[in-house]
Amino acid sequence: MAYTYDYPHPAVTTDTAVFSIIEGRLHVALIERGAPPFKGCWALPGGFVGMEEDLAEGARRELAEEAGVTPDQLSGLPFFQIGAFGAPGRDPRERVITVAFLTLVPMDRVTLVASTDAARAEWFAYDDLPALAFDHADILAQARAALSRLVSTDLSADADAVFSFLPEEFTLSQAQTVFETITGAALEKRNFRKWIKAHWELEDLQKKTSGGRHRPAALFRLGGARRQAG
Amino acid sequence: MAYTYDYPHPAVTTDTAVFSIIEGRLHVALIERGAPPFKGCWALPGGFVGMEEDLAEGARRELAEEAGVTPDQLSGLPFFQIGAFGAPGRDPRERVITVAFLTLVPMDRVTLVASTDAARAEWFAYDDLPALAFDHADILAQARAALSRLVSTDLSADADAVFSFLPEEFTLSQAQTVFETITGAALEKRNFRKWIKAHWELEDLQKKTSGGRHRPAALFRLGGARRQAG
DNA sequence: CCTCAATAGTGTAGTTTGAACACTATATAG
DNA sequence: CTATATAGTGTTCAAACTACACTATTGAGG
Missing domain, CATH: 1.10.10.10 (Winged helix-like DNA-binding domain superfamily/Winged helix DNA-binding domain)
Structure with missing residues (x-):
């Protein structure tokens, strides 16, 4: 099946930084990519946005599919958009613009389970990260900054x-x-x-x-x- | 000329809230749409992202094309990303995800000139806005909030x-x-x-x-x- | 030249908020 | 019973923010 447009369209994905605090250290959920590009590399869980789904919805769906973090586990938890990342060339396949999200999950509740497209899913201490695929190191750094901003001296509304x-x-x-x-x-x-x-x-x-x-x-x-x- | 993909791709646009302060009141640059959809309606200046250009780059290009705000006038001025807006149905034509930006221009320096696709380009007082096309009222509100956040009690880095x-x-x-x-x-x-x-x-x-x-x-x-x- | 109108410019006292700092209390394991 | 590990509690000082009222300088107009 093929989809045809008069003008070229970029692909749009979502990626989510799932943070938790484990044994007093900040951790992030990462998946090991099971397919190229960056096969074998660690990455933020995410994937292509469905044509009928909202961006945040797509991000949550991908979290379930790739890391086994179910909508159920996420219910009631904050889910913030970090921003869009769209530098040309950030994905070697085609022009891909990704919208990044941030979520915070309880220290005691979420287990990761690899599935679709992901060889493994694991928690990594934020200050002991592996090399990341695409521009995910960038995205993650901005997610980390947003997390800090939540509790900077004057408290944000969030x-x-x-x-x-x-x-x-x-x-x-x-x-x-x-x-x-x-x-x-x-x-x-x-x-x-x-x-x-x-x-x-x-x-x-x-x-x-x-x-x-x-x-x-x-x-x-x-x-x-x-x-x-x- | 046609472009074909294996999976459906959304279109991606940028929209920019250009703020200035005129006679002591906050103003926003808006263009009157010269083509459907929302022809005759006021909107944030913006348009489709080129396949080889960065998001911010595309936003600045559109500002020049639609509102006559040249890269020259923008040089040295802050240009912040607000976020991506991608609710299905926000554009009646097709699935369009827009990335919104915010810029601040000096009270004394920028004149607007309508061109491509825009019937007119004008400054509007923020608290006396016309009805806006698409979800631009939403986007503008978030841009306004981001502007406030810049100078909230503890000063942001920006x-x-x-x-x-x-x-x-x-x-x-x-x-x-x-x-x-x-x-x-x-x-x-x-x-x-x-x-x-x-x-x-x-x-x-x-x-x-x-x-x-x-x-x-x-x-x-x-x-x-x-x-x-x- | 005098007056008026309009904006520029200046200091102090009270309150609130944030920072520094050390000891007692209570449970479990051995 | 002792040792160890964490819980819990108030006061003092410094810094930041708030409230508040009068004098100074220019241009316009009579």
Whole structure:
């Protein structure tokens, strides 16, 4: 089957940077390409946009197809567009313009499963990445920057999104790890606790962790509304 | 001449929101469409991306072609990508994905000239816009939000860009107008002067305006490096 | 030349926000 | 019972932001 146009059309793909925090380090989901170009190389999960689907929809579909991250696992999680990348020559096959997305998944919930087109799917520590296919190193760097921007000194309207790294019920220490990992800076415990309680409404679940060889920690849940920026 | 592909390909366009500040009000450059669809409707200047040109390059070419804003006039001015817009059905002809850009031009320098495909090209006050073609109202709203974000309480790395609204030599009152127009909030004069001098290095040109029926104002130029965020 | 109108220019005090800093508490393992 | 590992808690100082009112200089017009 062939598709014919009066003018040349570029191909359009999506690619998604799926971030998580594993053992206190920022990780990204990558797939090993099972087909040329860049066969055997690691890449962001993504693929061609369907003609009837929205860009974000296509990105989610590809996540399921290539990395086994189902729409179910993504439901309720933030999904941001990073931007379009369209330098001529970024794909050796033909002109391909890709629209990149960013998502944040909880530290404890998502397992990757390779499938269509992907030989493997794995989590990589962000500061220990393999060589990436296409211009994905570029895209990933911009995704990382967008992640940082979410929690830069004045909080963006989307700052709540970073709580997606946490399980539904979390301790303040876990929350601190998330903010430290994203900003890359160590935070002072007492200041952090004051600050997070000033900016978010945290519901004290009146429960404690258990099992650790140490004092149990109080569990919280992100409450109704973010308090305010500033 | 026809172009044939194994898979259907969407068309890709660019659209640019060109902002300026005219008589203390934020304005946008729009063109009146001279051809269907949406003939006679106002729209952001833009058009199809060439197969060998980068996205931003294509956007600038279209600005020249449709609105008479030459690469020359744009040189040195910021040019930011807002994002890709690709809802199926946003263009009645075929699937069209557009990549939107944002630029800021000086209050005193750019005249619009309609040409290719555009019946007219004009500046419109942002808060007095006509109905727009396609999803351009949407795109424009996101461009406006990006403009605000440039100068939100903690300054983005790109905050210098707002000086592009000013002539090379400007008074502090003009600068205040720019920041007030972007944020939509009235600023207190003494505080603003302290603040801008704390965040930017302004070179005092040791010159004064003249001709006004009032005290002359000192002229400044944006100095070398931005001081720092915070 | 005097007055008016219009914009330029300047400093201080109060409040809020962010940064630095050290010790006590409680669970488990051995 | 002891050792170890993490949880939890307040105060003080510095910096940044807010509010606030008067004098200065020019051109126009009478």
